[in-house]
Amino acid sequence: MNIDERQARLLKLTSIDFRSTEQFVEEPFIVSRAEGLYYWDTEGKRYFDAIGGIFAASLGHGHPRVLEAMRRQMEQLSFAPPMHGIADVTLDFVERLGSVTPENLNFVKPFSGGSESIEAAMKFTRQYFKQTGQPEKYKFVSRYQGYHGGTFGAMAASGTGKRKTPFEPQMGGFLKVFSPTYYRDRFSCWEECNRFCARMFEDVILSEDPRTVAGVIVEPIGNTGGTVTPTDEYFQILRQICDEYEVLLIFDEIITGYGRTGNMFAAQTFGVTPDILCGGKGLSSGAVPLGAMIARENLGDAFYGSEAEDVNFAHGHTFAGNPLASAVGIAVIDEIVDNDLAQGAQELGVYLVDKLRGLEKYGVVREIRGKGLLRGVELMREGEPCPELGVALKKTALDNGLVMRIDPLWFAVAPALIVGKDDIDELYGLVEQSVTDALAVLD
Ligand SMILES: Cc1ncc(COP(=O)(O)O)c(C=O)c1O
Incomplete structure (x- = not known):
């Protein structure tokens, strides 16, 4: 043009x-x-x-259903910051999103996009360990070639050189391993390559001292590495390693969520449930900025307690849980499920x-x-x-x-x-x- x-x-x-x-x-x-x-x-x-x-x-x-949901919601309420209140439609969104996630991934904190959701997942993870008696756990292990967002924490977890170099030095406490595609020519068999690459997470956790490692963050299918698609077993090994060393497994499903891989989430496609799942992008069909951090309900419980003891999630954004975005999110999930x-x-x-x-x-x-x-x-x-x-x-x-x-x-x-x-x-x-x-x- x-x-x-x-x-x-x-x-x-x-x-x-x-x-x-x-x-x-x-x-x-x-x-x-x-x-x-x-x-x-x-x-x-x-x-x-x-x-x-x-x-x-x-x-x-x-999409007509999305436009109609926006129109209806706009006429009723389009802003209610989660600082001093929460929109009723946002509670509906929490329930609807929790209803389509695997297992007990029901603790939902809505945000305005992918990076915010990843950032929140990492802050949630660190605070969780601080307030449950393991304050020394703070490190994250993720993958080279992965991308988790443009904000500083999400960028530190990302492994895309050119997108990071201009802003270095990075935050500390972020370790990386390579994804299976990087090594595949060195193995005669793809499955073996995946086993090796999954086990590298364990090697890093052990080398760093498991008492200091809080989370493993991966995209189930890595986009920036070239649609990196590990085996089911890769994720089973990751799950087993995280359980063994008390490390939270975080799936970045900002691309892979909401039906894209043949199930509502890639967690279901690969048959492994993470402890925290992050969403964004297709959750609103791109119509409004929307993302979500979804944690296991028992992890969320750690953030429910008295004001006197100062129990809360010390995090928030003005536009998080926006009513318009919540109404759109519900419409998108309904459309995917109904059809x-x-x-x-x-x-x-x-x-x-x-x-x-x-x-x-x-x-x-x-x-x-x-x-x-x-x-x-x-x-x-x-x-x-x-x-x-x-x-x-x-x-x-x-x-x-x-x-x-x-x-x-x-x-x-x-x-x-x-x-x-x-x-x-x-x-x-x-x-x-x-x-x-x-x-x-x-x-
Ligand atoms: C896998 C993945 N995670 C996180 C993000 C960051 O999301 P956002 O751009 O909405 O902040 C992206 C964006 O491209 C992404 O592809």
């Missing part, structure tokens, strides 16, 4: 996340409206949104993978990973990683009217859960066209 003088001038006065605004001006994407699976730019060109905004528009853009969209994601995910296999004939696919409607393709050329291909793909996809996440060593697609097979056919057609156009640029 082309931009006018006003847009060019104003782009200089803001910034684009994690990329050069100058380059963005060369390859701009300025959106004026969105509906269902599509965006339209300010020149009226239509784009297929193959990534739900950024893993957020879980029901597509402007069995998680099951749909499982079935359509198989169809999507079959389609993506069509790219193999171009010799560009090293591996297709993911679960349900969260899929990533690791790219290669002549058997080797080829970042130039991904860089070219970024441009050809946009030219072809396709929005997806491109790394450039891999690309990911995560269309809204409302897609049908026809939509996936359209998505794949655009992907294939964009890949062949990118190959032509390189030749």
Whole structure:
């Protein structure tokens, strides 16, 4: 698309996340409206949104049930800060979200997005151990290549070099291990690689002294590492290690939650329940800022006590538990449950993978990973990683009217859960066209 003088001038006065605004001006994407699976730019060109905004528009853009819930709630109450009160609809949200989580993950603290939820989970974990007799437990172990958010604590738990370096030094008390994809070529078998990588958490905990370690934080499927998809056994080992050393297992389900992987949460997909689960993004279908920290009820109990003893969770945000966001969250969960969209994601995910296999004939696919409607393709050329291909793909996809996440060593697609097979056919057609156009640029 082309931009006018006003847009060019104003782009200089803001910034684009994690990329050069100058380059963005060369390859701009300025959106004026969105509906269902599509965006339209300010020149009226239509784009297929193959990534739900950024893993957020879980029901597509402007879903009627979401809009209706917002409209109704707006007319009644749109702000009630949790400092001196709580909206009744926020209590409904607490109940509704708790009703779809596994086991006793019922203690729900709503927030305005993913980073806030992760930040809260880490503060909750540290305070929990302080007030239950193990104040020396404060360290967190997470993974290189993982991403948990842009705030300082979430960033310290993240393992993405370039996103952290400008802000170093990091907070202390954060340790990292590598995810299985990093080591896979050194093992003859994927399962063994996963066992090794899961056991590294134990090695780090033991080396640090288990009495000082509070939490393990992982995305069940890691996006920034390239749709890293461990085995079920990997998570079973993590669970066992955390139980053994009294470490809280925290799942960052900000991308993987709400039906995306074929169950309401990836915890159910992998068959392992964490102690704390963090949500965001698709929980509101991207319509309003919403996230949530969800802990086991017995952990929440530690924060319920008398004012005289000063028992409370020493944390909060002005917009947390916002009534409008709560009403939207309830509508999104209802829509997913009523239409069995998680099951749909499982079935359509198989169809999507079959389609993506069509790219193999171009010799560009090293591996297709993911679960349900969260899929990533690791790219290669002549058997080797080829970042130039991904860089070219970024441009050809946009030219072809396709929005997806491109790394450039891999690309990911995560269309809204409302897609049908026809939509996936359209998505794949655009992907294939964009890949062949990118190959032509390189030749
Ligand atoms: C896995 C994961 N965790 C946390 C976050 C942070 O969420 P937010 O950008 O809403 O603060 C993101 C954002 O991309 C994410 O992908």
